[in-house]
Amino acid sequence: MQRETLALGWAIATILALQTVAATKCTPRTLHHKARVFEDLSAQELKAVRNFLWSHKELRLEPSRTPTMAKNSVFLIEMLLPKKQHVLKFLDKGGRPPAREARAVIFFGAQEHPNITEFAVGPLPWPYYMRELPPKPGHQATWASRPISSAEYALLGHALKEATKPLHQFFLDTTGFSYQDCHSRCLTFTDVAPRGLASGERRSWFILQLFVEGYFLHPTGLELLLDHRSTNAQNWTVERVWYNGKFYRSPEELARKYEDGEVDVVVLEDPSPKGKSEKSTEEPPLFSSYKPRGDFPTPINVTGPRLVQPQGPRYRLEGNTVLYGGWSFSFRLRSSSGLQVLNVHFGCERVAYEVSVQEAVALYGGHTPAGMQTKYIDVGWGLGSVTHELAPGIDCPDTATFLDALHYYDADDPVRYPRALCVFEMPTGVPLRRHFNSNFSGGFNFYAGLQGQVLVLRTTSTVYNYDYIWDFIFYPNGVMEAKMHATGYVHATFYTPEGLRHGTRLHTHLLGNMHTHLVHYRVDLDVAGTKNSFQTLQMKLENITNPWSPRHQLVQPTLEQTSYHRERQAAFRFRQPLPKYLLFASPRENRWGHKRSYRLQIHSMADQVLPLGWQEEQAITWARYPLAVTKYRESEVCSSSIYNQNDPWDPPVVFEEFLKNNENIENEDLVAWVTVGFLHIPHSEDIPNTATPGNSVGFLLRPFNFFDEDPSLASRDPVIVWPRDGGPNYVQRWIPEEEGDCLMPDPFSYNGTYRPV
Ligand SMILES: [Cu+2]
Numbered sequence: 017m018q019r020e021t022l023a024l025g026w027a028i029a030t031i032l033a034l035q036t037v038a039a040t041k042c043t044p045r046t047l048h049h050k051a052r053v054f055e056d057l058s059a060q061e062l063k064a065v066r067n068f069l070w071s072h073k074e075l076r077l078e079p080s081r082t083p084t085m086a087k088n089s090v091f092l093i094e095m096l097l098p099k100k101q102h103v104l105k106f107l108d109k110g111g112r113p114p115a116r117e118a119r120a121v122i123f124f125g126a127q128e129h130p131n132i133t134e135f136a137v138g139p140l141p142w143p144y145y146m147r148e149l150p151p152k153p154g155h156q157a158t159w160a161s162r163p164i165s166s167a168e169y170a171l172l173g174h175a176l177k178e179a180t181k182p183l184h185q186f187f188l189d190t191t192g193f194s195y196q197d198c199h200s201r202c203l204t205f206t207d208v209a210p211r212g213l214a215s216g217e218r219r220s221w222f223i224l225q226l227f228v229e230g231y232f233l234h235p236t237g238l239e240l241l242l243d244h245r246s247t248n249a250q251n252w253t254v255e256r257v258w259y260n261g262k263f264y265r266s267p268e269e270l271a272r273k274y275e276d277g278e279v280d281v282v283v284l285e286d287p288s289p290k291g292k293s294e295k296s297t298e299e300p301p302l303f304s305s306y307k308p309r310g311d312f313p314t315p316i317n318v319t320g321p322r323l324v325q326p327q328g329p330r331y332r333l334e335g336n337t338v339l340y341g342g343w344s345f346s347f348r349l350r351s352s353s354g355l356q357v358l359n360v361h362f363g364c365e366r367v368a369y370e371v372s373v374q375e376a377v378a379l380y381g382g383h384t385p386a387g388m389q390t391k392y393i394d395v396g397w398g399l400g401s402v403t404h405e406l407a408p409g410i411d412c413p414d415t416a417t418f419l420d421a422l423h424y425y426d427a428d429d430p431v432r433y434p435r436a437l438c439v440f441e442m443p444t445g446v447p448l449r450r451h452f453n454s455n456f457s458g459g460f461n462f463y464a465g466l467q468g469q470v471l472v473l474r475t476t477s478t479v480y481n482y483d484y485i486w487d488f489i490f491y492p493n494g495v496m497e498a499k500m501h502a503t504g505y506v507h508a509t510f511y512t513p514e515g516l517r518h519g520t521r522l523h524t525h526l527l528g529n530m531h532t533h534l535v536h537y538r539v540d541l542d543v544a545g546t547k548n549s550f551q552t553l554q555m556k557l558e559n560i561t562n563p564w565s566p567r568h569q570l571v572q573p574t575l576e577q578t579s580y581h582r583e584r585q586a587a588f589r590f591r592q593p594l595p596k597y598l599l600f601a602s603p604r605e606n607r608w609g610h611k612r613s614y615r616l617q618i619h620s621m622a623d624q625v626l627p628l629g630w631q632e633e634q635a636i637t638w639a640r641y642p643l644a645v646t647k648y649r650e651s652e653v654c655s656s657s658i659y660n661q662n663d664p665w666d667p668p669v670v671f672e673e674f675l676k677n678n679e680n681i682e683n684e685d686l687v688a689w690v691t692v693g694f695l696h697i698p699h700s701e702d703i704p705n706t707a708t709p710g711n712s713v714g715f716l717l718r719p720f721n722f723f724d725e726d727p728s729l730a731s732r733d734p735v736i737v738w739p740r741d742g743g744p745n746y747v748q749r750w751i752p753e754e755e756g757d758c759l760m761p762d763p764f765s766y767n768g769t770y771r772p773v
Contacts, residue, residue: 051337053103053113054346054358057095059422059773061140062430065093065118068143069135076126079428083167085125085247091165092121092658093424094351096136099650100369100685104546107359116140119149121658123162125247130159132659151668152651160218160245161663163396164207165426171249175242176205176222179254182271183238191236191284193226202227203236206480206507208390210632215666218245219255221386223509228287230304230704232481232505233526237282239386239510240267258385261512284525303523304505304704322761323413323442327754330441331471333417338439340471342727343490347473349437351423352658354400355475355486362494363727367614368717370540371498374689375399375656376477376484377636378696379625380507380531383515387529390507391632394479396661401425402478403436407766411485412474414761416440421475422773429772437475444468448493448728463737466492466728481505484535485708493728499714500535503706506698507531520698528698532625535713536638536655539688540648543614543722544602546685550580550645552595584678586645590624594642599720600686610721617716618642622693635664637672639691646674648685655689690715 057065069090070077078087097103098114106113117138124131134149151157164172177195180187180203187194193201204227211220221241226234241256257264260282264270273279288299301307331340336347345360356372376399380390401423408414421436450465471490476483483504489497506528509515515527522528541548556576562568578595580586588594598618601611622642626633638644638655646652652674660667671689692713701707719727732750739745 050107050113051335051346051359053098053106053116054348055095055336056348056350056422057093057118057140057424057430059430059432061116061118062093062422062424064141064143065120065137066090066424066429068137068146069120069122072146075122077122078126080165080426081167081428083170085168085171085249086130088122088124088126089165090120090424090428091123091162091426092351093118093137095119095348096138097653100540100648104369118143120146123165125159130247132157132159132162152673155668155670157657157659157668158216158663158666160211160216161659161661161667163398163426163658163662168244171252172207172220172222172242172244173205175244175249175252176224176240179240179242180224180267182267183274186271186274187236187238189283190281191226192286193236204231206232206386208386208507209393209396209661210389210391210664211662213631215663216245217243218662219243221389223384223386226284226287228304229302230505233304233508233523233703234287235508235510235525236284237510237525238270239384241385256385260510261383261514282525306704322409323415323440324759325415325441326759329415329417330469331439333439338471338473340441340490341492342494342730343471345490347437347488349400349403349421349475351398351401351425353395353654353656354403354477355437355473355488357473357488360496362719363723365544366542367494367496367722368540369542369546370538371488371496371717372538373399373486373500374536374538374654375636375638375660376479376500376533376535377639378482378507378531378533380529381518382509382527382529383512383518384509387509387515387518387527390529390531391664392479392507393635393656393661393664394477395656395658397479398425398658399477399479399484403433403475404478404770405433405435405766405768406438406474406476407764408435408761409764411476412438412472413440413442416474427772431770432773433770434767437473439471439473441469441471444470448491448731449726459739461739464734466731466734469733478504481507482706487714491728492731492733493726494719494723496717497714498537498539499712500692501708501712502533502696503708503711505704506696506702506706508698520700522698522700522703528702530695530697532623532693532695533713534622534625534636534639534691534693537690537692537715538653538655539616539690539715539717541600541614541686541688541717543600544604544612546648547683548600548602548686549682549684550586550686550688551599551601552578552580553597553599554578554595579682580645581680581682582678583644583646583675583681586643586681587641587675588643589640590622590642594618597720598643598688600688603683606721607724608721612722613720614722615716615718615720616643616688616690617718618690618692619715620692620713621695622691622713623695632664634670635660635667637670638689640672641689642691644671644675644689645681646687646689647679647681648687649674652687 080089096117096119102114117136120135135146137143137146205222207220224236224238225231237260239258244252342362346358354373360368376394378392382388416438418435419437421433422430424430448466448468453461473488485501487499511525511527519527519529554576555573558574562570598616599613601613655671657669736748
């Protein structure tokens with residue numbers, strides 16, 4: 017079918033036409049000096065808070081590393097974000113910045129009834145006051161809910177070593193590894209959580225593993241339950257032992273039965289076979305190793321393509337603020353919960369006040385006690401603080417700007433995490449828009465395309481075995497994306513035939529346990545102002561008499577708009593239909609009379625993971641909802657806490673309570689809470705590691721009638737090609753095709769240390 021082509025000369029007319037797109041002229045109002053309000057604490061500030069706390073002798077503080085639980089110590093210091101209304105007043109109307117404060121978490125263990133207390137310390141940089149940050153009524157964090165500190169881990173390691181002394185010969189015989197005088201053949205452990213079955217308990221299952229490369233994949237077959245609730249480690253006791261499918265009352269009982277030949281023993285094969293190949297002096301790699309083995313049919317022995325930016329970066333970093341085309345935003349890396357982008361503007365308007373990671377959980381099934389007990393709630397494992405070094409060229413392009421992070425978490429000084437974050441622009445490899453305008457007779461009227469470029473802000477969290485990659489992605493057309501990739505080692509347990517009901521055999525003695533990953537995000541949209549409404553659009557079929565042939569019926573789609581008045585109405589449960597178009601609308605209209613809106617588009621395979629109200633489900637009630645919309649409240653800024661993991665039965669933060677008052681959400685400051693995730697049934701290709709392809713989830717925030725036309729029209733990147741009679745095509749571009757220096761990046765370097773400063 018041939019479409020009518022337009023008359024000649026049209027192309028020329030277009031070339032001559034003025035560029036009528038009025039470029040919005042504005043300078044981002046919140047440059048570095050104002051964005052400081054969002055900045056994480058500097059080393060000096062963290063030290064000032066630490067010194068201020070230590071100067072209060074009545075707190076009787078001791079170093080975090082002191083090897084006892086019966087002490088008072090500072091566990092966490094991080095920036096305490098001022099109230100939103102104060103920040104907005106400062107940003108938009110000027111005046112003095114709100115007081116800069118720190119949140120300090122202190123474990124008071126040196127008293128008969130130990131407790132956890134949180135304080136606000138300020139004003140920074142020279143603090144002179146501290147005030148208690150009171151928990152919500154009835155929501156005091158219990159002593160048992162505190163995260164495990166490195167001092168407690170040291171004591172736990174020692175306790176395990178002592179407790180398993182009777183099993184020395186048993187371990188040597190069954191694994192060739194041991195805990196005593198072990199040199200290169202030692203055992204190690206993985207602990208799981210929750211730590212017990214009811215509030216106030218602190219008893220953990222430990223999986224004993226061979227301490228080799230990728231030890232997560234080398235269980236010995238022995239798991240052990242240790243009660244470590246007492247602040248006196250002398251009182252810690254082993255309550256249960258599990259070995260190869262059977263329970264024992266104590267290590268002594270297992271050792272005795274083993275000597276008597278009453279234990280069904282599995283002798284592990286040596287993980288690193290001694291049989292060195294003749295060609296190589298190196299030992300063959302372990303199955304849990306990254307070292308290459310095998311060959312591709314088409315071997316590759318040269319380095320791959322890499323990114324260059326011949327004319328330098330096209331984004332600007334001013335402290336913690338990024339300026340990129342239409343975008344400007346600030347960011348911080350909270351030690352407790354992770355990456356937060358703040359004060360997100362496109363053009364000259366605020367689109368979101370905050371988009372942030374709140375929590376990441378992984379809930380497991382298994383046949384071993386550790387497998388069936390595992391419900392990891394990662395903020396309780398320092399989700400925001402385990403931001404280890406990114407490798408240039410691998411974790412981020414060589415051209416990225418790398419930034420350090422500071423965390424004061426379970427430490428006595430701020431600790432510098434070099435290259436914890438990166439910012440980079442990259443081609444997406446697919447055009448943002450393009451069109452080939454055929455003339456349907458062997459040629460074209462024009463070709464036009466806009467290359468796809470995005471700006472990425474990235475960090476990672478290595479929560480013990482697993483690595484999450486956290487991205488915020490900014491597109492030139494006003495679209496913003498939040499994305500999590502999962503990688504690293506799977507959490508795995510000892511293989512038993514019964515375990516196959518809960519996972520996959522991944523090696524001789526290894527079962528990859530099924531689990532669900534869920535991530536919770538807070539999305540505080542401010543779509544052209546703080547007053548927004550939430551509505552959805554769906555498609556509804558209508559059946560009408562065909563107006564141009566009344567003898568016929570006609571079925572066609574119509575728009576069905578739903579408005580939501582109250583929080584409960586806009587809390588969508590899993591397994592309940594979620595409308596396709598989720599819109600956050602400003603009362604203002606675009607040029608065409610439509611409400612200026614942003615659309616939330618969720619990319620997730622998450623589902624309900626626990627029955628409502630089930631014991632530990634209390635800690636993750638947010639996981640009931642792929643989307644819940646609430647009215648902004650200063651008391652509802654986090655959906656989880658560092659305490660939810662170790663007391664999931666009575667956690668201090670219960671998201672469900674945010675919905676209880678069922679507030680009006682029409683023309684209010686709205687917050688969207690988004691749960692994304694996926695079911696992970698491990699498979700043999702998860703060895704050695706879970707790979708990122710297919711293991712990413714997230715959401716997009718897309719303008720929907722927010723602008724009058726695609727705002728990427730302001731980009732100078734498009735290329736238009738016009739055919740010319742009897743001559744070469746005319747290539748029209750707005751950025752000269754200039755040659756830049758194709759600089760080689762700096763040679764690869766990776767330090768890997770994180771040290772106090
Ligand atoms: Cu997984």
